[in-house]
Amino acid sequence: MTALVWLRRDLRVYDNPALFKAAEVGQGVVAVYVHCDAYVRLHTIASVQLDFVRRHLLVLTKDLADLNIPLLVVRVQRPADIAAELLRIAQHVEAEYCYFNAEYPLNELNRDLAVNQLLRDNGILVKRCHDRCMVPPGMIRNGQGDPYKVFTAFKKKWLQTMMPVVVKPVGLPAKQISLSNVTTVSPDEINTVFSGHELRDLSDLWGAGEQEAYRRLDLFIEKSLTRYLDQRDFPSIDGTSSLSPYFAVGSLSPRQAIAAVLAYTHGEWEGGNAGANCWISELIWREFYQHVVVDYPQVCKRKAMQAHTEAFPWRYDKTLFAAWCEGKTGIPIVDAAMRQLNTTGWMHNRLRMVVAMFLTKNCQIDWRWGEDYFMSQLIDGEFTANNGGWQWSASTGTDAAPYFRIFNPISQSERFDPNGDFIRKWIPELAHLSAKQIHNPSASSNYPRPIVDLSASRKETIALFAQLPPIAH
Ligand SMILES: Cc1cc2nc3c(=O)[nH]c(=O)nc-3n(C[C@H](O)[C@H](O)[C@H](O)COP(=O)(O)OP(=O)(O)OC[C@H]3O[C@@H](n4cnc5c(N)ncnc54)[C@H](O)[C@@H]3O)c2cc1C
Structure with missing residues (x-):
């Protein structure tokens, strides 16, 4: 057999x-x-x-x-x-x-x-x-048997479901008898299969294979897990795991990651290690968005999770969009983040939220353009997390950011890159500016002026959202 x-x-x-x-x-x-x-x-x-x-x-x-x-x-x-x-x-x-x-x-x-x-x-x-999920979609339900729309309630139920379970990844499969009628693929044949597409080899940044994933997981747990809560929002610090590419292609499973964390915390899911609790929470976000696509399949058809937001008059301005893609918006933190994405295939989570909000709320560009661009660049591109992140930022999704709470990218920059180290790394032309000036270079600097007026566009977006038809229940 x-x-x-x-x-x-x-x-x-x-x-x-x-x-x-x-x-x-x-x-x-x-x-x-x-x-x-x-x-x-x-x-x-x-x-x-x-x-x-x-x-x-x-x-x-x-x-x-x-x-x-x-x-x-x-x-x-x-x-x-x-x-x-x-x-x-x-x-x-x-x-x-x-x-x-x-x-x-x-x-x-x-x-x-x-x-x-x-x-x-x-x-x-x-x-x-x-x-792909530790708790398969469909198994996290509220008292009425309905899916949760709010992450905190989902997380609570998810933890209640998982905490009594012993998380034990399955080991290596049994060695098989060799089959004489099948020959394994050669490296050349693998390369030929992929040859019809443009390939970008970033092996110096992202080594391949599960052993590499385990090495990174161990290093992260040893060096950064305990401080994750305090460091994860600062893009100039290596405070997050950078394991998303490995989760995306499945060289690492969430079970393996959580089992390793629990081994470190002596089985505590929600105990004294705040960093570990917070990291587990992020993995639950990942599960949440996988459940969302099953419970609300309209999101897989390029539709907003909240149907009434489809009436928002998104703009389709190719010039603004190109400036955003290329990291030429005139807002240093946005530009630095986009350059990180375009160069490394990865972007820090805080910055994904900042650039996505800027595109949707300040430029008022359809979140689907941003979603597609991210997929076209990300080494960790996953439909579920990407769509979830974009719909969160655009205030169209499950448990999304309220439409009136729009990040100001310059305040975000001052708060999460206080010395401007991240900006300096990606925008060397601003490296000479002081920590105070670098977030919002003056008109006399050579840096391009912002492509949109942050304050006016913010007010306009809030007004447009406020005019949307009421949510249908
Ligand atoms: C607009 C937008 C688009 C995004 N697109 C993707 C995507 O295509 N692929 C992807 O894996 N993540 C996506 N994310 C989520 C998050 O930004 C990345 O998972 C995270 O930055 C990866 O870095 P890390 O591995 O160091 O994460 P860590 O902070 O170490 O987190 C551990 C793991 O938890 C998961 N995770 C963390 N945050 C989230 C989150 N908000 N939503 C879902 N899962 C999360 C990831 O698998 C991550 O590897 C997106 C977020 C936003 C706001």
Whole structure:
């Protein structure tokens, strides 16, 4: 009995439920990764993330080979071709089972349903495991059986659900008998599969593979976890984990991360270590947004979670938008943040909120433009967290920022980059300015003037939101 494991955003061998279970049931396991050209375009997957996936597959080939599990990497044109390709492979390797770990956004759910149907129609049993969330979507409900719209209530219920559970990641799958009829993909073949797309190799910043993810996790816990609460908002400090790219491609699971934190706090979820509590809370935000896409699938159709906000008269000004993308808005903290994104494929969370609010509330540009641009640049781009973050900033989402509470980017800059160190790093042309001047350079400096008037645009946005039709219940 051969079992097929379809790998997607779960590129690791440890704590991989689908792989583990396939190895239990199968007498021979084959892993497959399907690259879809249209999917990359449809979801504006960043060239830096694509390359990160490519590099992960190179590492994974070796890790799987140690378990006698061959990896196949294939390419299809359209999402609709995936099911037929998987069937072809399953039949070729004579698989009786196909395992995969669930993904929750609507397109992915529909894709998986189609695969399930076709394989089952052809006598192959399909098993879907839960891996991306510690508590699968649909299981966190209020007293009326409804999903939570507010994060704090969701978090409370999530913790009540998880705290009695022993968090124990599953280990390495059992070593398999080798299969004579399947040859593992070669590095050249992997590179060929990805060759139709622009690839941006940032391996000097973001090493690939689960061992690299564990190394970073251990380092973060040892060096920064305890001070996370105090340091996480300051972009010039390495105060956050930078693990998001590894969560995004699944070389690290939330279970592994939480198990490591609990080992450090001696099992305390909410005890004395405020840094650990706060970090766990961020991982719960990540889960929250994965639940949101299942409970409110309209967000997967480019719709606002709060329907009444669809009436907001967003602007589609390409000049303003280009200035924002390029880090040329004339607001140093926004420009520095966008340059960090464009250079490293990653941006600090505080700054993601600042630049997203600036684009939506000061430039009044449709949050969907920002969402797409982030996806096109981020190495950690994940539809759920990205859409959640944008809808939060635009005041259109679940538990979003109230529309009248608009960040002033200059005050944010003064508060979270008080010495201007982050700005100096990314905008060397401002390095000579004092800590007082650097956040808002005077007209006499050579720095471009702000592309919008912060105060007037803020007032206008609040007035426009106030005029929206009432929320329908
Ligand atoms: C507009 C906007 C867009 C965003 N887009 C993405 C995205 O595409 N991918 C992504 O992973 N995160 C996204 N985030 C969330 C957050 O900014 C990043 O997860 C975080 O900056 C990653 O850095 P880190 O790994 O050092 O996080 P840490 O502070 O170390 O947090 C640990 C982990 O918790 C999760 N996390 C932290 N904050 C959030 C949050 N607000 N929402 C959901 N999960 C969170 C991430 O997986 C992160 O790796 C976005 C936030 C905003 C405001």
